[in-house]
Amino acid sequence: MSTFDVSSGRTPTTGRRRAVGRSSAGDAPNRRNTELLMLGFAVLVPILAYANVGLAMDGSLPAGMLSYGLGLGALALVAHLAVRRFAPYADPLLLPLATLLNGLGLVMIWRLDKAGKLLIKNFPAAANQLMWSGIGLAVFIGVVWLLKDHRILQRYTYISMVVALVLLAAPAFFPSRKEDFGAKIWIRIGSFSVQPGEFAKIILTVFFAGFLMVKKDALALASRKFMGLYLPRGRDLGPIVVVWLLSILILVFETDLGSSFLFFGLFVVMLYVATERTSWIVFGLVMSLGGAAVVASTESHVKTRINAWLDPMAAFAPKPPPQSSEQIGQTLMSLGSGGTVGTGLGQGRSWLIQFAAKSDFILGSFGEELGLTGLMALFMVYGLVVQRGLRTALAARDPFGKLLAVGLSSAFALQVFVVAGGVTGLIPLTGMTMPFLAQGGSSVVANWALIAILLKISDTARRPAVEPAAAIPEPAGPERYGPGSGAPDQSRGASS
Amino acid sequence: MSDLTLTVMRLGFLAVLWLFVIVAVQVIRSDLFTTKGATRSSGQRGASAAPAASGAGRAPQGQPGATAQQQSRQRRGQPTHLVVTQGSLAGTTVALHGQTVTLGRAHDSTIVLDDDYASSRHARIYPDQAGQWTVEDLGSTNGTYLDRQRLTTPTPLQIGVPIRIGRTVIELRK
Numbered sequence: 001m002s003t004f005d006v007s008s009g010r011t012p013t014t015g016r017r018r019a020v021g022r023s024s025a026g027d028a029p030n031r032r033n034t035e036l037l038m039l040g041f042a043v044l045v046p047i048l049a050y051a052n053v054g055l056a057m058d059g060s061l062p063a064g065m066l067s068y069g070l071g072l073g074a075l076a077l078v079a080h081l082a083v084r085r086f087a088p089y090a091d092p093l094l095l096p097l098a099t100l101l102n103g104l105g106l107v108m109i110w111r112l113d114k115a116g117k118l119l120i121k122n123f124p125a126a127a128n129q130l131m132w133s134g135i136g137l138a139v140f141i142g143v144v145w146l147l148k149d150h151r152i153l154q155r156y157t158y159i160s161m162v163v164a165l166v167l168l169a170a171p172a173f174f175p176s177r178k179e180d181f182g183a184k185i186w187i188r189i190g191s192f193s194v195q196p197g198e199f200a201k202i203i204l205t206v207f208f209a210g211f212l213m214v215k216k217d218a219l220a221l222a223s224r225k226f227m228g229l230y231l232p233r234g235r236d237l238g239p240i241v242v243v244w245l246l247s248i249l250i251l252v253f254e255t256d257l258g259s260s261f262l263f264f265g266l267f268v269v270m271l272y273v274a275t276e277r278t279s280w281i282v283f284g285l286v287m288s289l290g291g292a293a294v295v296a297s298t299e300s301h302v303k304t305r306i307n308a309w310l311d312p313m314a315a316f317a318p319k320p321p322p323q324s325s326e327q328i329g330q331t332l333m334s335l336g337s338g339g340t341v342g343t344g345l346g347q348g349r350s351w352l353i354q355f356a357a358k359s360d361f362i363l364g365s366f367g368e369e370l371g372l373t374g375l376m377a378l379f380m381v382y383g384l385v386v387q388r389g390l391r392t393a394l395a396a397r398d399p400f401g402k403l404l405a406v407g408l409s410s411a412f413a414l415q416v417f418v419v420a421g422g423v424t425g426l427i428p429l430t431g432m433t434m435p436f437l438a439q440g441g442s443s444v445v446a447n448w449a450l451i452a453i454l455l456k457i458s459d460t461a462r463r464p465a466v467e468p469a470a471a472i473p474e475p476a477g478p479e480r481y482g483p484g485s486g487a488p489d490q491s492r493g494a495s496s
Numbered sequence: 497m498s499d500l501t502l503t504v505m506r507l508g509f510l511a512v513l514w515l516f517v518i519v520a521v522q523v524i525r526s527d528l529f530t531t532k533g534a535t536r537s538s539g540q541r542g543a544s545a546a547p548a549a550s551g552a553g554r555a556p557q558g559q560p561g562a563t564a565q566q567q568s569r570q571r572r573g574q575p576t577h578l579v580v581t582q583g584s585l586a587g588t589t590v591a592l593h594g595q596t597v598t599l600g601r602a603h604d605s606t607i608v609l610d611d612d613y614a615s616s617r618h619a620r621i622y623p624d625q626a627g628q629w630t631v632e633d634l635g636s637t638n639g640t641y642l643d644r645q646r647l648t649t650p651t652p653l654q655i656g657v658p659i660r661i662g663r664t665v666i667e668l669r670k
Contacts (some may be wrong), residue, residue: 031527044512343506344502344503374510374513
């Protein structure tokens with residue numbers, strides 16, 4: 001198979017290896033002890049970072065080290081026990097990787113809290129973030145416990161579409177405040193604010209997966225070939241146009257470049273995976289570039305972002321142009337002063353990133369204190385999360401699970417790309433959060449839920465069949481595999 | 497804190513961070529090479545692993561690699577895959593190497609149909625003398641349909657035309 005796709009092509013070699021593996025299928029290892037070990041490691045690294053910050057800034061081990069460490073360890077242990085109980089065959093790496101990122105984020109936020117007055121508008125946020133991480137892990141456990149089978153989500157395909165649309169549209173109707181810096185992506189009730197886009201990301205993926213599972217044949221097969229591209233029929237083009245319009249509307253009314261890119265990119269990726277048609281990617285790129293160009297030339301907020309991207313240092317000129325922002329310039333300087341191995345935790349000057357050093361620009365703070373070496377390690381960890389997600393998609397037996405796993409991991413990957421690309425000046429900056437690292441309750445909770453769903457899919461995918469492998473008793477067949485047994489389009493073929 | 501201690505801690509922390517990444521990659525590696533068989537055997541038995549296994553056991557499989565590749569390069573535009581587009585095996589792909597593909601509920605078929613409307617030896621797909629892929633119904637109870645036509649004789653197959661067997665739809669792809 002030349003492309004990464006939903007199909008599961010097998011060569012004779014894998015067939016033979018399978019035959020060998022069959023003999024040991026009875027005691028398929030479930031890898032839970034590996035997970036526990038990795039989890040211990042993943043808790044240890046942030047504790048080390050915590051000690052490092054304390055020693056560098058105060059010359060002594062931080063007072064809260066034991067309690068914070070034990071707290072994180074206990075949370076991770078409870079999550080592990082939940083996985084052991086409810087998803088015993090799940091992937092062994094997803095939970096430790098997410099724990100490590102969350103722990104490092106907490107340490108960095110705590111470290112920036114300690115910078116005190118040097119950072120403008122510096123409210124202590126570490127305790128709050130720890131609380132959100134706890135809630136996030138509770139949601140994780142809840143999903144692992146209550147979501148018996150990810151295929152249940154398929155029943156809610158169109159309900160999730162409506163819910164996601166409401167969530168996405170809601171912030172536009174709430175009054176924006178001056179502190180929001182242009183983007184209207186929050187719902188505020190009193191002092192409590194939620195960023196619904198983070199949750200919409202997951203719910204929309206459920207919708208896309210359910211929708212494309214039913215429609216993928218129509219989209220893939222009913223098309224004419226023109227200049228090497230498959231042109232879909234007009235009526236099949238409908239959904240992609242609707243999603244495109246939606247993402248443009250987000251861009252216009254909420255002036256949020258990041259969410260817009262994320263949702264449209266997610267849809268194009270899932271379309272491509274479902275249909276194996278490269279032409280969708282071409283259409284997607286053309287439509288998003290076209291849309292972005294039109295919006296960028298009309299919306300002043302987006303224009304500022306683009307200008308800051310094209311010339312990050314313009315804001316430091318003696319006479320800065322009117323539409324400029326110094327944020328990217330500051331971040332690039334902090335990355336530069338970090339160099340290859342960084343200044344060391346607690347020894348950087350990350351407060352010089354005046355704005356959002358703990359949230360949008362936390363990657364700049366990490367880049368300064370851990371250097372290129374540390375930043376690459378973080379990107380590796382993100383990469384491994386995405387890899388495990390895609391691996392889960394390959395192993396999943398039902399098309400809905402495949403699409404859902406691909407969608408969730410590419411949403412995660414796109415978000416990392418959008419944030420990291422923005423902070424390092426590769427693409428225009430957008431106001432999204434780095435999953436798990438950055439300060440922000442909604443983001444942490446939503447990403448823990450995302451990891452939980454991936455774990456459940458991987459549990460189903462890796463679970464050995466109940467029956468011994470020797471023979472295939474025919475009546476047992478449908479119940480045992482039932483890939484997409486709830487698929488609504490199954491009855492179409494029964495014309496015999 | 498002396499500078500030396502801080503430097504050691506700084507570099508030590510980076511080393512620990514990378515150690516974590518390396519250990520994680522090792523876990524993935526061991527996952528690939530120790531549990532793959534078990535996962536596959538449980539996962540794909542009913543679906544596409546079975547055809548691969550029986551395909552491997554089939555007689556003319558000895559020299560598939562080089563010759564099959566050559567063939568496919570020579571005959572551009574020829575189908576290379578058989579894809580199940582509907583039914584419980586939807587998404588399964590079988591690579592064509594010039595060998596006969598049998599379809600049915602019998603578990604030595606190349607594609608084991610998990611379908612109540614399929615016979616145990618339902619149909620076969622094979623290249624005729626001219627190398628044209630052909631589908632033949634093997635006297636099944638519920639019949640094999642090429643598009644809407646019920647098959648009575650061996651019929652040449654075109655790319656993208658659906659073959660219906662019970663709830664399952666199969667087609668040739670390039």
